[in-house]
Amino acid sequence: LVAKKLLTLAIVNREGRVLLGLKKRGFGEGYYNGFGGKVEVGETVEAAARRELQEEAVIIAGNIKKQGLLTFHFDDKPQPWEVHVFNVLDYNGEPCETDEMSPQWFSHDQIPFDKMWKDDEIWYPHFLAGHLFQGEFFFRNTHHLDSYNFDVVSKL
Numbered sequence: 407l408v409a410k411k412l413l414t415l416a417i418v419n420r421e422g423r424v425l426l427g428l429k430k431r432g433f434g435e436g437y438y439n440g441f442g443g444k445v446e447v448g449e450t451v452e453a454a455a456r457r458e459l460q461e462e463a464v465i466i467a468g469n470i471k472k473q474g475l476l477t478f479h480f481d482d483k484p485q486p487w488e489v490h491v492f493n494v495l496d497y498n499g500e501p502c503e504t505d506e507m508s509p510q511w512f513s514h515d516q517i518p519f520d521k522m523w524k525d526d527e528i529w530y531p532h533f534l535a536g537h538l539f540q541g542e543f544f545f546r547n548t549h550h551l552d553s554y555n556f557d558v559v560s561k562l
């Protein structure tokens with residue numbers, strides 16, 4: 407049995423703009439993405455989302471809402487990744503650059519999908535519309551999206 411690896415992804419969404427980070431190192435380097443990472447042992451998924459946002463963007467989340475559950479299969483990794491996507495409705499502090507991420511605001515109609523993971527253009531419109539969603543994505547050679555399933559759902 408191969409357990410899934412649990413990760414978080416937090417997207418600050420305020421006043422018609424989203425806060426994304428240009429990832430400076432590690433998995434997804436060179437891509438814009440929300441903030442997040444691996445859930446640690448003994449930690450809830452929501453606590454992990456808050457911690458990663460603080461570590462990577464130096465802001466403290468207020469109200470956050472879980473909106474998506476995405477599963478990524480990679481032909482070159484044994485474990486699927488289960489990524490819990492959160493909408494960060496408010497926060498304290500000022501986004502700052504860290505070792506991992508360089509933060510930048512994008513208006514909803516100017517999200518840089520050409521510099522993001524291939525799945526993002528499929529689910530961001532639903533995220534921005536406030537829908538709850540689930541998806542499963544199959545990647546080859548890390549970056550090539552071979553196939554997917556995606557659904558808007560009534561609960562997660």
Ligand code: 6U4
Pocket residue numbers: 413414415416432433434439440441442443444445478489523524525526
């Ligand atoms: P460490 O090892 O501590 O530096 P950590 O920050 O825990 O890493 P990281 O940065 O590797 O984890 O987590 C990957 C991040 O990328 C998570 O927020 C999930 C996100 N992610 C992974 N695949 C994605 C994809 N296809 N589309 C997307 N986000 C993805 O939008």
Ligand code: NA
Pocket residue numbers: 441442443444458462506
């Ligand atoms: Na991370």
Ligand code: NA
Pocket residue numbers: 443444
């Ligand atoms: Na981490």
